[in-house]
Amino acid sequence: MFREFRTEVEAALSAALASLDLPTDDLGVEEPPEDVSATLASSVAFRLASEVGAPPPKIAADVADAVSTAEYEYVGAVDTQGPYVNFHVSEQYDAATLDAAQDEEYGRLEPKETSVVVEHTSANPTGPVHVGRARNPILGDAIARCLDYAGYDVERHYYVNDAGRQVAVFTWAYETFDESDLPEPERNRPDYDLVRYYRKGNQWLDEAAAADVATAEAEIESIMQGLEAGDEETFERVGHVVDQVLAGMRQSLERLPAEFDAFVKETEFIRDDSADDVVGRLKESDHAVYEDDAWQLDLSEYGIEKHLVFLRSDGTTLYTTRDLAHHEWKFEHFDRAVTVLGEDHKLQAQQLKAALDVLGNDTSRLESTFYSWVNLPEGGMSTREGTGVDLDDLLDEAIARARDEVESRLDDRVRDDDLTDEDVDRIAHQVGIGAVRYDIVSKQPTKSITFEWERALDFEAQSAPYVQYVHARCCGILNDADVEREADASVLTEPEERALLRVVARFPARVEVAAEELEPHAIATYAREISETFNTFYRECPVLSAEDESVRAARVALVRAARHTVANALDTLGVEAPTSM
Incomplete structure (x- = not known):
């Protein structure tokens, strides 16, 4: 009933101001300070003081006298307290509240004809979800729930990074090392099982002889090139690793619970050539420059000093390039796009939004919310050697x-x-x-x-x-x-x-x-x-x-x-x- 009451208050106050030939553009209706005994109050008298040439308490009294409540169901008494015009609720307000809240669905708002996609978590599929990133699925799921309660048509998406160097290293390591080379898994689940290969691979690349590392890097590069070229065999090799790890990660997230309507993969935008389409359009823009053997966007017009690289010298796209195609796909299917990101992704988000504008998109439909990290106090939990807290x-x-x-x-x-x-x-x-x-x-x-x-x-x-x-x-x-x-x-x-x-x-x-x-x-x-x-x-x-x-x-x-x-x-x-x- 509070929302209905507020609407009535604004209507009654606007009518009163109009009857006094006073402007109605800023009503100043808000929940009052603790020392003001009313359900809602207006501070409009402060704004009008210089225009009217009278002290705020006098203006407030005149406005209160001009308010008519006869046609409103939920507005009761109107009075003043200093410079505030105070609005109190009627008996019907309380009765309607008690009646409405008998419904188990109380608090859900009427459906809106607006679809919203909420992208959150999207942790790289390289191992179990770490506690430091726990804020993303919790915050993202809560945002989606708030939007759902508010009447929006909500979908929850997880954007899967299955086309970058990390998954190429993971795939190479999975195909290179044997079970005997690895320690026992910490849990009987695929993400804990396969992360051992990823850790082993990165350790080996740090410690092996230069010649051996060069051979391995060539194999890793061939996986990345295979993905970029749309090679089905490479997609299958990478997908075999990614899907297993993702299945394990989903079990952790479901415990929260944080569930998803779709897991959207980066490679989808390579497969359908939409990433290539983005590259072609960006090259034709006035912001495109070719520097340091790479195609980049000069976004200084948007207040962003760092150039956005969208195509490497070897012809491969980057995460952000594919994400541009991903967001254009979102705009095609949803009215609003909300993304939950760690605070270390602020620059990336700014570059993405500017690049989407360069591509001709309505970026007012894109909203990002950022979060800081979750830490545990020293001694707050036991940790396994070298793995931190999952x-x-x-x-x-x-x-x-x-x-x-x-x-x-x-x-x-x-x-x-x-x-x-x-x-x-x-x-x-x-x-x-x-x-x-x-x-x-x-x-x-x-x-x-x-x-x-x-x-x-x-x-x-x-x-x-x-x-x-x-x-x-x-x-x-x-x-x-x-x-x-x-x-x-x-x-x-x-x-x-x-x-x-x-x-x-x-x-x-x-x-x-x-x-x-x-x-x-x-x-x-x-x-x-x-x-x-x-x-x-x-x-x-x-x-x-x-x-x-x-x-x-x-x-x-x-x-x-x-x-x-x-x-x-x-x-x-x-x-x-x-x-x-």
Whole structure:
């Protein structure tokens, strides 16, 4: 209802300003400061002070007097507080909020006729997903979920680098070394199995005699040339390695979960000649220069000093060249293209966007969001010699630590009467994985993260378990509720009841903003806000023991509204909502 209320406020304020012959181009409607008691407020009086020649409080009073609320359903009282014009909600607003939030799908916005492709993760298929890159699939999946909740038609894509030097080295190493040359794999999975060949190959290239390295490099170059020439046998050789590794990586990502609608390979844009088409068009552009035996784009007109190389002297394309063809394919099939990238790819993203403009594309349809790295505190986890910490290691430890935390909170009676071993396993998985996702997605992407177990798994602090426990508590109350009476929002007169209802009302608007700004951390902040507000309500307002039947029925409905809101806020972040903890 908050979105509808805001629309009504803007309409009423605009009409009032027009009636006073004042400009309506900047209404200044926003959520007010904490010391202003209103649902929305306008700071328009500040803007008009110099034009009108009166102090802001006087202007605010005149504007408030001119506001008519008669034709609006959700706008109640209008008053002023200093320079602010304050708008309060009507009783119908609360009733409509309580009714709307009884729907399990509460928070999902109406469908839009806009398709969005979200490309994220896209880690090179050379081995298991490393914990340092864990932020990409978590952030990317959360962005896709926000857009989906906001009504967009969303597809999630993983762009597979199967045409670069790394996969050529991998293919050569896989075909060169024997199992006996390698250490035991760390896990029984194809990505852990095959990464041994990749590591062995790179080690050998660093240490072997120059003549032997030259022979190997010639073989690696022939693989790259075979890909560029569209040789089917080379495609098959590379694909045999890439597909196995990718299958293993997908198992790690599905644990988060981060699932994809399509895995789009670089080689697709070599096979269909679209990369060659891009090269031909770039050569004809005014920005093309041939320097240092390579074709390059001079992008200084776009404020980019470094030239973009799009064709090597040997006639092979580069990753960015093929990515240009990839993005033109996106523009052909989708209305918007969102890409999640590490902060080390900012220059590449700038060059890509400029080159797409050179090619004549509408680059306003392309949006990139960047993230910084995830670090572990020293001593935070054990690492295997020479391999660092893989995502699987992090998730395994998260579940194990969550299990310890859950079991420490269960006394024998609760464990014996209510929770089976399977229940504890389920809760440990939901809490452990949820703690990792929530802790990572709750931070602004551009800020680096040092992941700390104590904070992430703190049931009493602002963490996933804290929010998850609120959902479980709601489920417990509703399981015990036996209410047949229809809920009447007007009996919810306690400040804690009203506060919870008002926070519930804001959820769809939070989804809308998070989707438009590509900022899922805003939903994490909201999830903490509603959890804190619910806990205050739960502490001050008895639900099942309320003496008045109408109050009891309304409070049960309010708990149900909170449950749906918390569950969907968590779902927007990709965090499971346990029904018991």
